[in-house]
Amino acid sequence: MGCRRELGSIASGIIGSFCSRNNDVDGYWGIGKLHKHVDLFESKVVSIDLLSQTIAPYDPSFELMVKHYSEMLQKLVAKRELRPNWLRAVHVRIEFDVTNEHYDHYWRSALGNPCKMECIIEDDLGKRHIALLHANCYPHDPRREARSTRIANV
Template sequence: MPTRKHLQSVARNMAASFISRNNSLEGYWAIGKLCNFAEAQQTDKLIIDLLKGANGEISPPTEEFALPIHVYRRKLAAQLHGLGIPLEWAPRLVLTLLFNLQHGVENDSHYAQGQPYLCLCELTDDRGTSYRSRMGGYCRPHSQWNESRSGG
């Protein structure tokens, strides 16, 4: 029988998947593209409210990341379904990305090019309890000249 305590592992899995090298946008690492967008917007912070409205929301606003937001909405639904957790138990999931940090984070990836970044995932249940996960590593803004494009 699933309990709301399982939502902690859902938050951790969503953060891990989001920062993964497998999170690709047009064949490039999505975190690098998000870092590039943040730099262009002259901010070090992006907030993705995955379940807000019909299509989620990113701040500062843009339509460029509508597809990965949609993909992660589906991933969340699939994860909850796989655990037997009703969708109503997880009405809010916010991913906050902080770029250009002064120091690395405790769970740095082995990829140490660029500046430290942090991904904070906060999943709030239907009772108002928050389940948080934080993961990060190093990234640099996307550049098609410095990256290889994957097939996905």
């Protein structure tokens, strides 16, 4: 039987995978597709609830990605022998067009605009386990990107 402290490691694993270039949506980098999606909105924030498998602002093209990360969460919890009822809330939050913090990375060391990603797992005792990641990305542009040739794109 695992302990609740391991929820922080699960949050870190989820956010690390989420930022990865292997996070595909229709063959393109998921973060770039999300960035393009929120360009239409005043708020540049995407929120994903992994327990209820919902995303806001909603777009049906992200349903498979949300389902994939919800299933990943369930597998990680089972692998560490944690109780599923310990999870009160699990959210992935991505904020685009944030200011570049000097401690995140060197300015212009990566292409694109700064974004902040976090996975927040709240346990049944009310403790929040948070993993935070800063990255850079451009909004999706198929003219500048190569599409993945993997068969099962997430």
